[in-house]
Amino acid sequence: MMYPILCKVKYESLHKVFQERQVWVQLAFSIVVNWVVAPLFMLALSWAFLPDEEGLRQGLILANGSNDYCAILVAVNSLLQIVLFAPLSLLFIRVFDPNSTTAISISYSTVATSVGIFLGIPLAAAIMTRFALLFLTSPDFYNKKFIPVISPLSLIGLLYTILVLFASQGKQVVHQIVSVVRVSAPLIVYFTVIFFATLFACRRLGYRYEFGVTQSFTAASNNFELAIAVAVAAFGAESDQALAATVGPLIEVPVLLGLVYGVRWVVKRRGWE
Numbered sequence: 001m002m003y004p005i006l007c008k009v010k011y012e013s014l015h016k017v018f019q020e021r022q023v024w025v026q027l028a029f030s031i032v033v034n035w036v037v038a039p040l041f042m043l044a045l046s047w048a049f050l051p052d053e054e055g056l057r058q059g060l061i062l063a064n065g066s067n068d069y070c071a072i073l074v075a076v077n078s079l080l081q082i083v084l085f086a087p088l089s090l091l092f093i094r095v096f097d098p099n100s101t102t103a104i105s106i107s108y109s110t111v112a113t114s115v116g117i118f119l120g121i122p123l124a125a126a127i128m129t130r131f132a133l134l135f136l137t138s139p140d141f142y143n144k145k146f147i148p149v150i151s152p153l154s155l156i157g158l159l160y161t162i163l164v165l166f167a168s169q170g171k172q173v174v175h176q177i178v179s180v181v182r183v184s185a186p187l188i189v190y191f192t193v194i195f196f197a198t199l200f201a202c203r204r205l206g207y208r209y210e211f212g213v214t215q216s217f218t219a220a221s222n223n224f225e226l227a228i229a230v231a232v233a234a235f236g237a238e239s240d241q242a243l244a245a246t247v248g249p250l251i252e253v254p255v256l257l258g259l260v261y262g263v264r265w266v267v268k269r270r271g272w273e
Helices: 003-007 011-017 021-049 054-062 067-095 108-136 139-150 152-175 177-204 209-220 224-235 240-270
Strands: none
Touching: 003 108, 003 139, 003 152, 011 108, 021 067, 021 177, 021 209, 067 108, 067 224, 108 139, 108 224, 139 152, 152 177, 152 240, 177 209, 177 240, 209 240, 224 240
16 A cells, blocks of 8 residues: 555655755654654543543554655655654553553564564565666656556555455444444544644645645544554454554544545635645
């Protein structure tokens, strides 16, 4: 699912892109929102909505425009997830929830291995594919022939992931419908508030629409397949953590689709270019 998107990143010209001050400003803004504001906001929501459900709370914590710019953000955030996802997971579960009965069972190596497999391999494969094909063929072949062929794999991968997730967790979802509803509430609040707060901040800071909407969707969306992989690896497929992580895409996909139409309506009324 990540592979086609990462193949679109122009790794060979990143050194030129990063020479622009505006790119560093945008990346700094993205890092602050995605790695400081969003995780802490989700942590607060998990405690506010699920103070008595340790497993669901931990699963919820784990689930935490411009095409070229979006691809750069995806690549940078993928690298940051490889480095930071494991330590932050342990920080929020062990340090911020020291009385947790499951905190001692989750290990750094388990989380790091899951992140490496689900993010490290696609990123490495994308980098090798891009440089190899550009060397063996031409930029015209790569951009006009290869990329259009593999691009649909992102959507296919997303649909396949959702299908597998619900096939494996369907029994849990049906038998714990009350827990599903309780997990859904903070997720809806999270997606909506983070999206519009980021959009408003970008507007106030004078960013163009294409950058603002990309930042907003990047901040609001979650890497739910990674969260589920970590939850299953660390706590087991039948755990509350895995159930909470599985509910993520059930809420995320329709909410973000609704936000697409919502942001178009807002932009049309406000005249944001």
